[in-house]
Amino acid sequence: xxxxxxDRPRGPAIVPITFLxxxxxSLSTDPSKERRLKGGTGMSLLELALExxxxxxxxxxxxxxxxxxxxxxxxxxxxxxxxxxxEEDRVEEAPGLQRNSRLACQCIIxxxxxxxxxxxxxxxxxxxxxxx
Numbered sequence: 001x002x003x004x005x006x007d008r009p010r011g012p013a014i015v016p017i018t019f020l021x022x023x024x025x026s027l028s029t030d031p032s033k034e035r036r037l038k039g040g041t042g043m044s045l046l047e048l049a050l051e052x053x054x055x056x057x058x059x060x061x062x063x064x065x066x067x068x069x070x071x072x073x074x075x076x077x078x079x080x081x082x083x084x085x086x087e088e089d090r091v092e093e094a095p096g097l098q099r100n101s102r103l104a105c106q107c108i109i110x111x112x113x114x115x116x117x118x119x120x121x122x123x124x125x126x127x128x129x130x131x132x
Contacts, residue, residue: 079111
């Protein structure tokens with residue numbers, strides 16, 4: 001399934017975002033376990049990841065209808081949108097639930113960062129869909 005891009009205005013890509021990939025081979029052609037990127041306000045972490053070759057699973061296309069884009073926010077949660085009740089309901093269905101669990105499709109960059117998100121090793125994109 002392809003990602004449904006949001007139509008929120010995007011700020012310039014100046015917010016430092018680090019993705020920690022527990023299993024980079026399953027998510028990217030880059031073997032690095034740490035990817036440092038810059039995102040813009042209004043973007044979701046899922047959009048930023050996909051646009052930079054980190055193929056986080058997103059079975060519902062990023063519309064908060066599943067829990068496949070489950071990530072852990074290691075730091076910088078205050079720079080992201082608050083979790084909605086709908087997100088909280090969905091993330092409870094995800095394996096490996098922790099206090100810092102979020103859905104990457106619902107984490108909208110709102111602050112100046114930095115933000116660190118961990119993509120668990122069991123979150124694999126079996127299809128390796130190319131981002132659009």
